[in-house]
Amino acid sequence: MRRVEIIANIASGSVGPDAPAEAERILTEHGVEGSVHTPGEGQLEACLREVIDSAPDAVFILAGDGTARAAAEMSGPDGPPIAPLPGGTMNMLPRALYGERTWQEAMAACLETGEPRMVSGGEVAGRLFFVAAILGSPALWAEAREAARSGKVRLAISRAQRAFRRAFSGRLRYTLDGRPKGKTEALTLMCPLVSTALDEDERALEVAALDPTSALDIFRLGVNALSGHWREDPSVSMGRCRVGRVWAGGHIPAILDGEPMRLDPEVHIRFRPKAFRAVSLPQ
Template identity: 55%
Template sequence: MVANIASGGVGPDAPAEIAQICADLGLHTHICAPAKEDLTNCLRGAVDAGPDLLVVLAGDGTVRAAAELCGPTGPVIVPLPGGTMNMLPHAIYGQRPWQDALSVALAEGEPRMLGGGEVEGRHFLVAAILGSPALWAPAREAARYGQARLAWIRAQRALRRFFSGRLRYALDEAPRAKTAALSFLCPVISRALPADAAALEAAALDLHGVRDLVSLGFHALRGDWREAPVVAAVACQRARVWAAEPIPAILDGEAVRLASAAVVAWRPDVVRVLSLPKSLRGA
C-alpha cells in the first residue's frame, strides 16, 4: 500500500485507517507513506517486492506511474481516490470515499485488464491533452491550492502563448488536419465510447476566436475542459501529431514535454486492476 499523505484527499491518518481495514479482513499489508519527493522510489520498491496487490491512495498521476511500473504482468493495482479529480477510481469503484472503495474492492473485486493510451513510451489511463491547453495546468494547480494571484499570472501566461503554435495531426486513416490542440480520453472514462471499446476518444479543439479561447480556458481551470463547446470527439486507435516545436502535454494530470512529432496509440493491456462488477460501481 502506497499512500501519498500530502495529496488533497488523503491526510496523515490514512495509514492507520488502511491498516485497520486490512487487518479486519485478515490481510498482511506493508504500508508506505513517503514524502512527495520519495513517492516514485516508494512505488518502485513496492513493485520490486512482488506483492499480490498494490493499493495506491493518491491522484491519477501517481496511479499512472504505478501502472507503468506494474505493466500487464505485474501486481494487480487498486487505485483509490486520493487526489483532486479521481476520475479513474470513480470510474472503477463509483463515487465512494477511499475507505469504502478499499473495503468493497478487497471484498468484491476481481482482476481485470485495463487498456489506455501510449505516447513516447509513456502510458495514460484517463486522458492526454496535447498542445496549448496543457499550458493551463500550472494555473489550475495554483487555483487548487488557493493561490489566486499565482493562478491569474499563470493563466495570463497561458493566454499569451495559446496561439503560438498549431498542431498538425492525422487520426487513423483520416486526412491530415490542423488544430489548436488534441485530447484523448480512455474508454473507462469516455462518455462517447463504451467502457470496453478498443479505441481512444479523440477530440480536436477547434478555436475560432477569443470567445472560444476564454471558454476553453475557463473549463480548463475548473478541470472539466470536456464541457467546452469547442470540443468534438471521434473514436481513434492511432494518431500522428507533429508541430514546429516540442509539444506541451498533460498525461493523467502530469505535465510533460513531447518531441515535435509523436504517435498516440490505443493499448489494450496497460495494467491489471481490481475492478468491481458494473452493478456495484454506482453504489
C-alpha cells in the first residue's frame, strides 16, 4: 500500500481524541502516505464518499459498527478495499476479520501483510450486512443494552420493558428459497465470513428461526443472540437460504452488523456473493 486514507470517529467507542495522532504515527512508521479524517456531526457520509471516490489503495475505518458497515456498503466490490478497525462497542466486522486485536495492532498488521479479499454478505431491505442480521423482537435488546452502556439507566429500563411488551406480539412470517411459509419470533442470518456451518466460499446465508415460548426464553435468546451463542439456544432451528421474504403486522426491529434499526413491515432478503473488498490478513 502506498496511500491509505483513514476515517476516525473520535466520539465512538474506544477511539478517543488521541487516536488521529496515533494513527498518523503508525502510518509514518510503516512508510505509508495518507491522511486521517475526523468528520464532525452530520459530515460522515460526505467524508466517506469523498475518501472512497479518491481511490486510495485502502480506506481504514476507525469507528463503530454502523460506520464500518456503511463504508463497506458504499465502496462495494469495485471500490478500494476497506479495513474496519475495532473502534466501536461490538466491533462485529473487525472481529470477524482481525480477531481480538486492538485497533493499533490491526492497523499495523494490515499495513504490513494486508491484502485485498472479496467478502460476501447479505442484504435485507436493500441494506447490506457482512456478519449477521437479527430480525424480530430479540433485536430490541440491543437498544436496551446500548442505553445501559451509556449510563442512561432510565432509558435502558424503558427499552427493556418495551422489549418484553413486544415479545410474542409481533411474530414474523417468512418464506425462504420458495419453501413453505413459516412463523417465528425472530430470524437470524449469518454470513459465510463468520458462520461455522458454512464454507467460506459457499453461496448462501445460514439462517435460524428463533421461536421461544416464554418471556424468559425471549430474554435468554436476546442475550444469546447478541453474544453470538444463539446456535446453542434450545428454541433455534437451522437452515440456509439465498433469497427470502419476511413480513409482520408492523415495523420490524432489526440489528445489521451490530447496528440497531427499524425496517418496513415487509422486507426481502438475498445473498450477495460479492459485497465488498476487505483488507484481509493471511490465515
